[in-house]
Amino acid sequence: MTMELQIKNISKSFNRNFLFDGFTVDFKEGIITCILGPSGCGKTTLLNILGKIVSPDSGVLIGFEGKSASYIFQEPRLLPWKTVRGNIEFVLSRKFSQAERKEQVDRLIRLVELDGFADHYPSQLSGGMRQRVSIARAFASPSDVILMDEPLSGLDIALKRNIIQWFSQIWEADKRTVIFVTHDVDEALSLGEEIIVLSQAPVQIVAHESINEPAGKRDVQAPRFAEIRKTLFNALGKTD
Numbered sequence: 001m002t003m004e005l006q007i008k009n010i011s012k013s014f015n016r017n018f019l020f021d022g023f024t025v026d027f028k029e030g031i032i033t034c035i036l037g038p039s040g041c042g043k044t045t046l047l048n049i050l051g052k053i054v055s056p057d058s059g060v061l062i063g064f065e066g067k068s069a070s071y072i073f074q075e076p077r078l079l080p081w082k083t084v085r086g087n088i089e090f091v092l093s094r095k096f097s098q099a100e101r102k103e104q105v106d107r108l109i110r111l112v113e114l115d116g117f118a119d120h121y122p123s124q125l126s127g128g129m130r131q132r133v134s135i136a137r138a139f140a141s142p143s144d145v146i147l148m149d150e151p152l153s154g155l156d157i158a159l160k161r162n163i164i165q166w167f168s169q170i171w172e173a174d175k176r177t178v179i180f181v182t183h184d185v186d187e188a189l190s191l192g193e194e195i196i197v198l199s200q201a202p203v204q205i206v207a208h209e210s211i212n213e214p215a216g217k218r219d220v221q222a223p224r225f226a227e228i229r230k231t232l233f234n235a236l237g238k239t240d
């Protein structure tokens with residue numbers, strides 16, 4: 001049975017501006033859920049509540065007891081003084097032996113196709129390569145949930161498509177619970193098994209769609225996605 005994580009009846013305001021006012025949402029474990037929503041509605045705040053960085057004013061998180069989260073941000077936040085290998089190894093659980101750690105790091109580096117760059121420093125890599133390191137690092141971390149805050153915005157379309165491929169390859173090997181915030185309907189269609197569209201604050205769910213096809217392997221321009229794309233754009237208040 002798929003376990004659920006639930007945010008139940010949460011409220012959160014900043015300066016009397018209610019972002020959430022009795023908001024409830026469920027997330028299935030072991031899948032990628034994408035969250036779309038207008039700028040400033042509270043998506044990052046929602047991730048921070050899930051990551052226990054921000055406390056809601058009221059409401060509860062159910063199923064999060066003892067669970068930890070790792071982040072992938074828009075800007076890859078790598079340690080500049082550590083190599084690719086060092087940045088990934090840094091977050092690995094201490095319970096592994098030296099040999100096991102090396103094997104895990106090598107496997108992740110291979111999955112994001114950075115073989116040959118293991119001993120490079122972040123400053124010697126392109127932006128896309130740095131983002132691949134931060135994806136590998138998030139999966140190296142022994143976290144239960146990966147929280148992604150618009151990690152692909154600012155990248156050009158070809159690179160975005162490649163990173164979606166690398167991401168889904170690494171996710172496939174691991175099937176971690178992922179909550180992925182994005183502005184971009186195509187990114188959500190590419191990766192989400194569940195796609196949730198949020199309204200302006202106070203946040204409500206204005207659309208909730210499911211896609212039962214493997215993440216990252218979808219041709220999102222195919223006619224079979226036209227209907228769901230329209231639903232998502234309409235919910236975002238945009239036209240296609």
Ligand SMILES: Nc1ncnc2c1ncn2[C@@H]1O[C@H](COP(=O)(O)OP(=O)(O)OP(=O)(O)O)[C@@H](O)[C@H]1O
Nearest residue numbers: 014015019037038039040041042043044045046183
């Ligand atoms: N710590 C804080 N103190 C005061 N206001 C905050 C704080 N964090 C967020 N806000 C406000 O809450 C609102 C929602 O912010 P949040 O970053 O969660 O939205 P978002 O949906 O992620 O936005 P975007 O899509 O632009 O990244 C914004 O108006 C922001 O200024």
